[in-house]
Amino acid sequence: MSKIVLDAFGGDHAPQECVAGVALAMQRGFVRPDQVILTGPSDGVLAAMKAQGLAADGITIVDAPDVLTDDDTPTDAMRKKPRNSIAIGIQQVKEGRAGAFISAGSTGTVVAAATLGLGCLEGIRRPAIGAIIEGEKHPFLVVDVGANPMPKAHNLAQYALMGSAYYSAHFGIKEPRVGILNIGSEELKGNPLVREARALMKTLPILFHGNVEGLEVFSGDAHVIVTDGFTGNVLLKLSEGVAEYLLRQMFGMMQRAGVEPQKMKQVKAEIMPKVDFAEYGGALLLGVDGVVTICHGRSRAPAFANAIRFACKAMQAEVNRHIVQAARASALPAADPNG
Numbered sequence: 539m540s541k542i543v544l545d546a547f548g549g550d551h552a553p554q555e556c557v558a559g560v561a562l563a564m565q566r567g568f569v570r571p572d573q574v575i576l577t578g579p580s581d582g583v584l585a586a587m588k589a590q591g592l593a594a595d596g597i598t599i600v601d602a603p604d605v606l607t608d609d610d611t612p613t614d615a616m617r618k619k620p621r622n623s624i625a626i627g628i629q630q631v632k633e634g635r636a637g638a639f640i641s642a643g644s645t646g647t648v649v650a651a652a653t654l655g656l657g658c659l660e661g662i663r664r665p666a667i668g669a670i671i672e673g674e675k676h677p678f679l680v681v682d683v684g685a686n687p688m689p690k691a692h693n694l695a696q697y698a699l700m701g702s703a704y705y706s707a708h709f710g711i712k713e714p715r716v717g718i719l720n721i722g723s724e725e726l727k728g729n730p731l732v733r734e735a736r737a738l739m740k741t742l743p744i745l746f747h748g749n750v751e752g753l754e755v756f757s758g759d760a761h762v763i764v765t766d767g768f769t770g771n772v773l774l775k776l777s778e779g780v781a782e783y784l785l786r787q788m789f790g791m792m793q794r795a796g797v798e799p800q801k802m803k804q805v806k807a808e809i810m811p812k813v814d815f816a817e818y819g820g821a822l823l824l825g826v827d828g829v830v831t832i833c834h835g836r837s838r839a840p841a842f843a844n845a846i847r848f849a850c851k852a853m854q855a856e857v858n859r860h861i862v863q864a865a866r867a868s869a870l871p872a873a874d875p876n877g
Contacts, residue, residue, distance in 0.1 A: 540637025541598075542569060542849055543627040546586065547578035547605060548643030550836050553586040556642070559842020560597070561590045568847040571596030575636055577623040579603050602626040606643060612650040624648055628655040631828040638829035638849040640820060642837045648830065649685045649823060656827045659858055661865030664689065665825035666697045666767070667832060668704055669774055672812040674757045679705050680770050683821060687768035694718070694735035694764055695742060699868055700824040701762035702744040703860040708851065714761035717750035719769060724749070731766070739764075743867050781813040819845030822852055824861065829853050 544560060546553040560576070563569050571593070576583050580601040587594060604619035615622055624643050628651045630636045641648050645667070653665055666682035681701040686693060698716045705714040718736050720728045727749060728736070739746050747760045755763060755773070765773070792802050811817050819841050820831040829852045833845050 541573050541575055543575040543630045543636045543639045545623045545627050545641035545643055546576040546583045547623040548641040555838045556842055557586040557590050558839035561592055562839050562843035563846040577602045577627040600626055612647045615647045624651050628652055637853050640831045640845050642833035642835055645684050648832050652826045652830045658825050659827055660862050662825040664693045665823050667821045668824045669821040670818050679762045681764055682767040683770035683774045684767045689766050691734035695738035697764045698739045699864045700861050703864040704857050705761050707855040707857045707860045713745040715747040716744045716762040717747035717760035719763050719765035720749035816841035819848045
C-alpha cells in the first residue's frame with residue numbers, strides 16, 4: 539500500500555489530536571508506522587509525537603515551517619506561506635512519495651492546493667467534495683459539499699458521474715441510484731441550473747433517479763445526491779447540527795425518565811456510529827489526480843484514525859480509475875465560451 543500523508547497542523551485541535559489519531563490508527567491496525575508521513579513544523583510534530591508516546595523512527599516527518607492561521611486565504615497560503623503543511627503534503631503525493639493526503643485544515647486551501655498541485659483527472663473539469671452520510675435505508679453520498687459553490691450545469695453532470703463511480707467502487711453497488719437535490723419531484727421544478735443539469739444527467743451512463751426533495755434525503759432511495767457546493771455544505775452542517783440537537787434532547791429525556799445508565803450506554807453505542815461524522819473521518823475530494831481526504835476542522839483522534847482507514851480504502855478501491863473510466867464513457871457536450 540502507498541504511504542499516507544497527514545497534515546499534522548491542520549484543524550482546531552492540531553497537532554495533538556492529529557498525532558493521537560495516527561497512534562489510534564496504528565493501534566487498530568489501519569496503517570503501519572512506515573506508511574505514514576506527517577507534515578508541519580518538525581519541532582512541533584516531534585513534540586506532539588513524544589506526548590503521544592510515538593517513536594520518531596518509522597514515521598516520516600517532512601518539515602513545513604509556514605504555519606497557516608484562520609485569517610489566511612487560499613491565495614495567502616500559496617503566495618505568502620508556500621511551505622505550509624497542506625502544500626508540502628500535496629507535493630508528497632504529486633511526486634509519488636505517497637498515494638493519499640489527509641487534512642482538517644482550510645477546505646478552500648486544500649481544494650486549491652490539490653487542484654493546482656495535482657491537476658484534475660482526465661475528462662474532469664472541476665473537483666467536488668463527496669461526503670458519505672448514513673441514511674435510513676443505506677449510506678448515501680452528497681456531491682458537492684463545499685468545493686464549488688457556483689458550478690455550471692456540466693459540472694453538476696460530472697459530479698453525478700464521479701459520485702456514481704465512487705459509490706460503486708466504495709460500496710460494491712453496480713448501479714447506484716443518482717439523484718439531483720431539488721425543491722420538488724416534478725419534472726419542471728427547480729432553477730435553470732438544476733433543470734439544465736437534470737437534462738444532462740439523463741444522457742449519462744448512470745442510473746438516474748431524478749429529483750430528490752429535502753424530505754427524501756435521509757429516507758429515500760437515492761445512493762448519490764448531486765447539488766452545488768453551497769447547498770451541499772449547508773445540508774451537511776444542518777444535518778449534523780440537527781442530529782446533535784436530537785441526541786442531546788433524547789438522552790436528556792431518557793435520563794430524566796430514569797432509564798438505567800447501562801441501557802442508555804447500549805443505545806448510544808448503537809446510534810452514534812450512524813450519526814457521528816467521525817465514523818467516516820472525512821470526505822473525498824473527487825476529480826483530482828490523487829486521493830485527498832478533507833476532514834472536519836473540529837476532528838479529534840477517532841476521526842483522524844477513521845480518515846486514515848477511509849483513505850486506505852479509497853486507494854485500494856482505485857476510485858480514480860473508476861472515475862476516469864466513467865468520464866471516458868460519458869457523452870457530455872463541450873463547454874461553451876463561458877465554461
